[in-house]
Amino acid sequence: MRKIAAHYSLIGGELRRNIVLSVDDNRQIVGIDQVEQLDSCASVEFFPGILIPGMVNAHCHLELAYLRGAIAEGSGFAGFARAIGAVRNNFSTEERLHAASVADAEMWEQGVEAVLDIANDELVMPIKERSRIEYLTLFEVFGLTTQNIDNHKYMASKWKQSSVTPHSTYSLQDDIFRSAVEANDKTISVHLLESKDEVELYHNEGSLKQWYDKMGWECDFLHYATPAERITASIAPEKRVVLVHGCEATATDIERIAKHFATPATWALCPESNRYISGSKPPVELLRTKGAKIAIGTDSLASARELSMVENMRLLGDVPLTELLRWATKNGAEAMGLDAKLGTIEVGKTPGIVLLENCDLHNLRLTPESRTRRIL
Numbered sequence: 522m523r524k525i526a527a528h529y530s531l532i533g534g535e536l537r538r539n540i541v542l543s544v545d546d547n548r549q550i551v552g553i554d555q556v557e558q559l560d561s562c563a564s565v566e567f568f569p570g571i572l573i574p575g576m577v578n579a580h581c582h583l584e585l586a587y588l589r590g591a592i593a594e595g596s597g598f599a600g601f602a603r604a605i606g607a608v609r610n611n612f613s614t615e616e617r618l619h620a621a622s623v624a625d626a627e628m629w630e631q632g633v634e635a636v637l638d639i640a641n642d643e644l645v646m647p648i649k650e651r652s653r654i655e656y657l658t659l660f661e662v663f664g665l666t667t668q669n670i671d672n673h674k675y676m677a678s679k680w681k682q683s684s685v686t687p688h689s690t691y692s693l694q695d696d697i698f699r700s701a702v703e704a705n706d707k708t709i710s711v712h713l714l715e716s717k718d719e720v721e722l723y724h725n726e727g728s729l730k731q732w733y734d735k736m737g738w739e740c741d742f743l744h745y746a747t748p749a750e751r752i753t754a755s756i757a758p759e760k761r762v763v764l765v766h767g768c769e770a771t772a773t774d775i776e777r778i779a780k781h782f783a784t785p786a787t788w789a790l791c792p793e794s795n796r797y798i799s800g801s802k803p804p805v806e807l808l809r810t811k812g813a814k815i816a817i818g819t820d821s822l823a824s825a826r827e828l829s830m831v832e833n834m835r836l837l838g839d840v841p842l843t844e845l846l847r848w849a850t851k852n853g854a855e856a857m858g859l860d861a862k863l864g865t866i867e868v869g870k871t872p873g874i875v876l877l878e879n880c881d882l883h884n885l886r887l888t889p890e891s892r893t894r895r896i897l
């Protein structure tokens with residue numbers, strides 16, 4: 522049993538002072554006690570900073586960790602996709618496995634408790650199975666030239682915490698998009714409105730349209746007016762959905778999505794990846810104004826210098842710290858369906874305990890030096 526305290530603790534979605542957390546040997550929270558004065562409590566370990574539950578990375582591609590630093594920043598959306606294709610085969614299996622192991626260990630040390638991870642193959646699945654981090658793996662389906670998702674279903678049937686998901690609203694024809702949605706029995710995660718190219722495709726113009734024309738690929742889904750309309754037309758309201766990026770989402774898109782889903786869809790924002798690829802930004806204030814549910818993802822090391830939740834929080838701008846912390850913890854856990862045990866500090870849960878240090882504690886803000894580290 523450990524008794525732990527800090528300047529602040531994130532309890533019930535709010536930052537509270539003079540809290541002592543009691544945690545048993547199985548990492549379960551067994552007590553949350555408000556005390557008069559922390560320094561009078563014997564046998565309490567005190568940490569300078571803010572105690573938060575283990576964080577949930579709502580969007581990652583662990584298998585791409587070997588691409589750390591391999592693709593130049595600012596290549597743009599289409600340039601980035603081409604660059605991945607060009608460098609993908611320059612690395613050995615050992616290099617890929619090693620990079621994924623290192624990234625997994627870094628996330629754990631940093632205080633990540635669960636990851637909603639997107640995968641194309643099974644290579645790093647054993648690393649995720651052995652990890653202390655809880656992963657949900659979604660095998661992403663691309664389908665402009667195929668209707669077949671048998672292999673994805675097969676992979677999902679082999680690994681316990683996994684399922685199938687459509688990659689995006691621009692990379693699958695209508696039927697296969699619906700099949701991938703149908704095959705998902707956990708959380709659906711779709712890359713949505715990451716760049717203007719995606720919006721332009723629905724107007725039959727732009728770089729994606731040019732690329733598809735050159736390849737001779739015809740899209741049978743452009744009768745939907747927008748990518749957001751395609752989402753609501755193809756995914757049943759009761760499904761649990763994570764929409765990734767949303768940089769180009771308009772007020773109309775956000776309202777359409779909000780109206781459709783019975784359980785609010787989660788917008789997984791990955792601002793470091795957007796900055797890295799194209800310099801674009803997620804519409805944080807618009808989403809907040811519309812009351813949308815937001816979580817935070819790191820995306821992959823192909824488009825981020827590190828898998829840092831704090832760096833992504835910092836890049837989301839002038840948002841109250843308590844709100845940012847809820848996005849990084851509770852909202853991600855709910856999006857993954859893990860909120861019964863993770864995402865908040867509550868008696869009976871096993872969320873892990875993480876210290877957010879080097880904050881401006883007076884104004885409750887992140888600083889350039891803020892970082893997280895795992896306490897347990």
Ligand SMILES: [Zn+2]
Pocket residue numbers: 580581582639712765820821
């Ligand atoms: Zn992604």
